[in-house]
Amino acid sequence: MQYSPLITELIAALTHLPGVGKKSAQRMAFHLLERNRDGAMQLSNVLHNAMEHVKHCQSCRTFTESSLCDICNDPMREEAGQLCIVESPQDVIAVEQTLEFKGRYFVLMGHLSPIDGIGPNEIGLDELEGLLTSGKFKEVILATNPTVEGEATAHYIAQMCKTLQISASRLAHGMPVGGELEYVDGNTLMHAFTGRRAI
């Protein structure tokens, strides 16, 4: 005995969502059918629209439904002459929330990972080179994640900047604010010592 074909299909389709297995999908399907058909219809429409219209910004590669995202469209952002390089659109929001950075972004949509077949062209480093040779930017800030792949990517882009004679910097590693020394891992503590500043 199985559910009716359409319900079985709905449960299978819901497992396309990350972190949703068969049991959760079943719970979601019945919740929507019993209690929130309007919400489900809305989700169906928005999913369709988003998958059809959301593309990459032509300049910074973040997700947007316009040809240029809001930040790339803002002339004030270009004046700063700074380019922050991040791995994902979520990272742009995280940096924006600091209110510290007033320049533009370049979103790699991933990181170098030769083992998965992700080389410089897959993360748009050819487009980045074009952007850097335009002469609009005086400084590149490398804000890739502090992981092995993120560090390798940052290193690769730093070399590129050196060739193009643009100064590049990397976000500081060290103690998180509000953290306790006792609970900071050894690697981070080592970086915090190496990067110590005179006060």
Next chain:
Amino acid sequence: MQYSPLITELIAALTHLPGVGKKSAQRMAFHLLERNRDGAMQLSNVLHNAMEHVKHCQSCRTFTESSLCDICNDPMREEAGQLCIVESPQDVIAVEQTLEFKGRYFVLMGHLSPIDGIGPNEIGLDELEGLLTSGKFKEVILATNPTVEGEATAHYIAQMCKTLQISASRLAHGMPVGGELEYVDGNTLMHAFTGRRAI
């Protein structure tokens, strides 16, 4: 700084799913946009179809896209003369998996809960009465959940059966098979004593 309007809308729509908050919705939206646009399109179509076509079975009230579900359509099922009353379509599948029951079902789609405004008509007890007076069923098996509301619902339906002179039984309460006496809760153990059988 926010995501583009369409992405913000997508994140909001994904929170219609049960157990999905803002952070998970964000992760889902970016996963679909980056890695599974085909899956998202399929989900959008299936959601639309299911919400439009899945209705209640005219006889047993379970979810189905036909006017009668597979079980109600099967004449062999009616011959058994037994009607099993459950709270949800998921319960039908659970009972079917035992391969023990060969009769038909009636799905309440909930339980009596006066405090939430759910009375006999909301759980289809008028339809159930029509079904029972048809003379097709000789026995009613009450398989509502062993919760306060489930017990109250079973009691209400048992009274209805008494008036209509149809025998009604309730699923046995007792020790779960493979369980250990030490870890069974007192209430269940009490029921297991009361319901003890000669061997």
